[in-house]
Amino acid sequence: MSVESRERILARVAEATASRAGLPHPGALETPLTDDPEAAFVKRFTSSGGEVVEADRVRGRSVWLTRLLRGLDPEVVGVAVGPEVPPEFRPRLPEVAAAHAGAGISVAWAAVAESGSLILPSTGTRAVQLLPPVHVVWVPRGRVYGRLEDALRELRRNLSAGVGLHSGPSKSADIGRTVVTGVHGPGRCMAVLGSHASAGTSET
Amino acid sequence: MDTGIKDYAARSREIIREEPGVRESVTGATIAFDEKRRQGYAEVDADTWRRWAEGVKNHTLTHLDRYLAEAEEQLQANGAQVHWAADAAEAREIVTGLAVRHGVRSVVKGKSMVTEEIDLNPVLEAAGIEVFETDLGEYILQLLEEPPSHILGPALHKSLEQVQELFAERLDTARDGDPDTLARAAREVLRDAFIHADMGITGANFLVAETGTVALIENEGNIRLTTSLPRVHVAVVGIEKLLPRMTDLAGFLQLTARAATGQPIGCFVSLIQGPAADPGDDGPEEVHVVLVDNGRTDVLAHEHAWEALRCVRCGACLNACPVYRQTGGHAYGYVYSGPIGSVLDPGLLGLHEAMPLPFASSLCGACQDACPVRIPIPELLLEWRREAQEEGLTPWRERAALAGLASVATRPGLYRLAGKIGSRLGATGAARVLPMLGEWSKDRALPKPSPRTFRDLWREGIE
Structure with missing residues (x-):
């Protein structure tokens, strides 16, 4: 690394900033708050092509998820599951490497209504979140933020090395302006609302 | 710097005369983008958002030395390594040096304007490294050996028929393959590249000083993969990309997406703090951030042009511009084209090098109305014209x-x-x-x- 360049760049920046008055930070943007973050999240996330499944009244979530995955088209045979997923949220299907899995299973740190996003910390395995064609994400009950700003304010207290915000399936319109899904990342992104309240929140 | 800028007029005429499909593709795509941007703005209090974003960027740029030092300190505390490059040659040297030191044979890249600016790929290839552009549009252009023509849709000047022909020849797809089939064929090649790459190279949309966070926005997932799977990640970042706080990012992530495509946010956002640290994390072992000047401190020192450094590279001004729509980006002869290029390039390259770009505009003002950070592009164009007149650069x-x-x-x-x-x-x-x-x-x-x-x-x- 060139120490010289560092000093030179910083000196030139300092000289330029000294030549004009420093302008104040305008403070928070304060976007509108929503009364029902969960409903707002469902609306936004689905309008971006994401899918939401309610699992609030489900008993035996492991069996329930297994059935859901086997019912998909194409049927999910092997799964990749992040280390953060508690035993009761793991499907009863053979676990395979993420590159060969029909679905990846993760737990979100939180969801955000305003942008329709799932926040995925790298305490989970990134390949699980990205390589399989279907990504199923447990969203712990009570972990839906209204505003992105509030979510990021909390997140910064305990940031993992690489956080992903997933707000729908992978898509591109680079060929003939036609939208195609599943270009590189998952073509289906399913948020499951209503897992155990503490799941995934302790490891960020 | 060797650019094609001085041939702007001739190249424009040539494109309009000899490649009429370009005008058709570019006009169609930009009108559609611009309409989505309008809808995206209409859903929120866009005036307030844009004034806020302008304010945050102005604050940052007038305290940039402080925020650069803070970002460096945070990144290092996170375990990332920070490099400084005064110009394109030094930036190329740093990245190539890292690749050689790590014995890298294959690189995957996320779409990045700054790596186009520093002309990185040829030196990596000269060092015997295989480079894969992984954004679908960039991949198409890499096969064609063409530079991107638009910040957001690098290949939007290409028609479906042109891609069908290209992929039939190179990837053995059917001549009439639909976009889905073509994208699947590219995915297969690039999936293999992701899994085998030793190094991932990206740019950055923002760099948060408070937390040392490299923030990247995209829709395909290729940048998430580029920053996650290879054992080394290098982010090449212009020094103007700073934001003070993590909470600032909330506004900028949403505003940039709305300005670019009308989406509430990109399908994927990566927030990279440093190398993998947690036991379950399969992220990179090393993260390097290369902070690039390459003319930016000249722009910052300019009495008026410094405002152009607020640019978030959303492409909204290109989409709104009636002049850009006629030719697409290639006519401009440099990586930053359209209205923003015409005000930024004279600052980055020197006015003499960037002539006649300040004149490549009808001053209609549509760019300024679209800009999420309210850069006064028409005023800056007039300022550069005045300077050109003063310096005797006009005919x-x-x-x-x-x-x-x-x-x-x-x-x-x-x-x-x-x-x-x-x-x-x-x-x-x-x-x-x-x-x-x-x-x-x-x-x-x-x-x-x-x-x-x-x-x-x-x-x-x-x-």
Whole structure:
């Protein structure tokens, strides 16, 4: 690394900033708050092509998820599951490497209504979140933020090395302006609302 | 710096004349993007958001030394390594050096304007490293050996038929393959590249000083993969990309997406703090951030042009620009094209190098209305034009004509005389005498001048 360049760049920046008055930070943007973050999240996330499944009244979530995955088209045979997923949220299907899995299973740190996003910390395995064609994400009950700003304010207290915000399936319109899904990342992104309240929140 | 900027006029004519499909593709795509941007703005209090974003960027740029130092300190505390590059050559050297040191044989790249700016790929390839552009549009262009023509849709000047032909030849897809089939074929090649790559190279949309966070926005997931799977991640970041706080990012992530495509946020956002640290994390072992100047401190020092450094590279001004729509980005001859390129390039490269870009605009103002950080592009264009005039960079005939106009217009007697001569000469005569009119009238019929001057009419009482 060139120490010289560092000093030179910083000196030139300092000289330029000294030549004009420093302008104040305008403070928070304060976007509108929503009364029902969960409903707002469902609306936004689905309008971006994401899918939401309610699992609030489900008993035996492991069996329930297994059935859901086997019912998909194409049927999910092997799964990749992040280390953060508690035993009761793991499907009863053979676990395979993420590159060969029909679905990846993760737990979100939180969801955000305003942008329709799932926040995925790298305490989970990134390949699980990205390589399989279907990504199923447990969203712990009570972990839906209204505003992105509030979510990021909390997140910064305990940031993992690489956080992903997933707000729908992978898509591109680079060929003939036609939208195609599943270009590189998952073509289906399913948020499951209503897992155990503490799941995934302790490891960020 | 070797650019094609000085051929702007000739290249524009050539594209319009010989590649009419480009105008058709670019106009269609940009009108669609612009409409989505309008819808995206309409869903929120866009005026307030844009003023806020302008304010945050102005604050950051007027305290940039402080925030650069803070970002460096945070990144290092996170375990990332920070490098500083004064120019393109040094940036290339740093990245290539890292690749060689890590024994890298294959690189995957996320779409990045700054790596185009520093012309990174050829030096990596010269070092025997295989480079894969992984954004679908960039991948198409890499196969064609063409530079991107638009910040957001690098291949939007290409029609479906052109991609069908290309992929049939290179990836063995059917000649009439639909976009889904074509994308699947590219995915297969690139999936393999992701899994085998030793290094991932990206740019950055933002760098948060408070947390040392490299933030990246995208829709395909290729950047998430580029920053996650290879064992080394290198982010090449212009020094103007700083944001003070993590909470600032919330507004910028959403505003940038709305300005670019009308989406509430990109499908994927990566927030990279440093190398993998947690037991379950399969992220990179090393993260390097290369902070690039390459002319940015010149722009920052400029009395007016510094405002262009607020740019978030959303492409909204390109989409709104009636001039850009005619030719797409290639005519401009440099990586930053369209309205923002025409104000940024003179600052980055020097005005002499960037001529005649400040003149490649009708000053209609659509760019400024679209810009999420309210860069006064028309004003900056006028400022560069004024400087070009002062430095004698405009054609001598134009300078002479303007000087002539100034001396005639400030002398009533002469002005009267000139008016009379003009009306007698008629349209073709005037076109022969006045240089700018001559160029304009090549492809157009000039209106016939009134036989009597305005002053005569005024005296007689206009009916």
